[in-house]
Amino acid sequence: MTHPTTAVLSVRDLTVNFGGLVAVNRMSFDAERGRITSVIGPNGAGKSSLFNLISGAIRPTGGHVLLEGADVTGRPPHRMLAAGLARSFQITNLFFELTVLENLRLAAQIAEPPLASVLPLGRSRHALERADALLDRFALSPKAFELAGNLSHGEQRRLEIAVALACEPRVLLLDEPTQGMSHGDTADTADMIKRLAGEITVLLIEHDIGLVMTLSDHVVVMHQGRKLAEGAPAVVRAEPAVQAAYFGHA
Structure with missing residues (x-):
């Protein structure tokens, strides 16, 4: 199923229940192409559960979930990656026993066509070039050659x-x-992260509100699994409901 949309990523009424707990409750928002959209909220608001739903870690x-207008709801993470959506995690998720270069080469090679992705590590010219470019950029x-x-x-x-x-995602x-x-x-x-904007679409969870307000083009506020508010950073920060729920005062 496809839907016409100007957004790269669209979330529509996304919901997940864990037993009697509704962790994410009918969340809807758009992430526009080449912009930074941040999701904020108090601890336990459902932010990481939302990311797990979008990335396919949980159904x-x-x-x-619509990516470039195509319905990708419930696809597992490797299929989401192939579709153009990549994710980093709150807890560092690397191969610590491999070198920095090997981590990057492996990630770049996994994203290649099936025949290329099974070549011995280091045989793919594209993966080598991509890894070298990322080493320089970051x-x-x-x-x-140090272990991660x-x-x-x-x-x-x-x-x-x-x-x-390394896998050249769009989101x-x-x-x-x-x-x-x-x-x-x-x-x-x-x-x-600011430099990434324009090249790719960034969806960000961040606890540092000062950083969020500086970086973001659009902010979505969650509270108890629901969307409390959304809009430009200054507009969201001035919203009384957001001040009461997030900053602790009206």
Whole structure:
């Protein structure tokens, strides 16, 4: 089933129940092409569950996920990746026993056609070129031959975003990419995410409200599994219901 839409990613009445708990309740919003859309809300609001639904990690109870107008609801993560949607995780998700370069080569090669993806690591020219370009872009070239497990926390988070980009997605989901970072690493990561806008569509979960308001083109606020508000950052921050639910005052 396809639907005409100007958005790259559309969520329509997306819902999931865990027993008697409705974790995500009829969520609907659009992520526009080449823009940064942020999802915010108090702890337990349902943000990570929403990302799991969109990325195919869990199947929805109801509703739809549309990518470029095509209904991709419930597709498993590897099929979502093939369709052009990649994701980073709140907890770093890398092959710590492989080098930085090997992590990037493997990610780039997996995204290739089936025959190329089973070649020995390093045999794909495209994967090598893509990995080298990402090493340079994310300032990881000096660390190329170090094990990913030996990197600093900030470097690991940068590498994880680079790995997600290795498959050349059209939509990138970032789940709290600055969690646990120093102030300097947070600023560097924010600059990097800002530079991604225009090249790809970014959907972001982030706890740092100052960062969200600086980075975002559009903000969606969740509260108790539902959409509480959405709009431009300044408009959302001035909304009384958002101030009461998120900032603790009206």
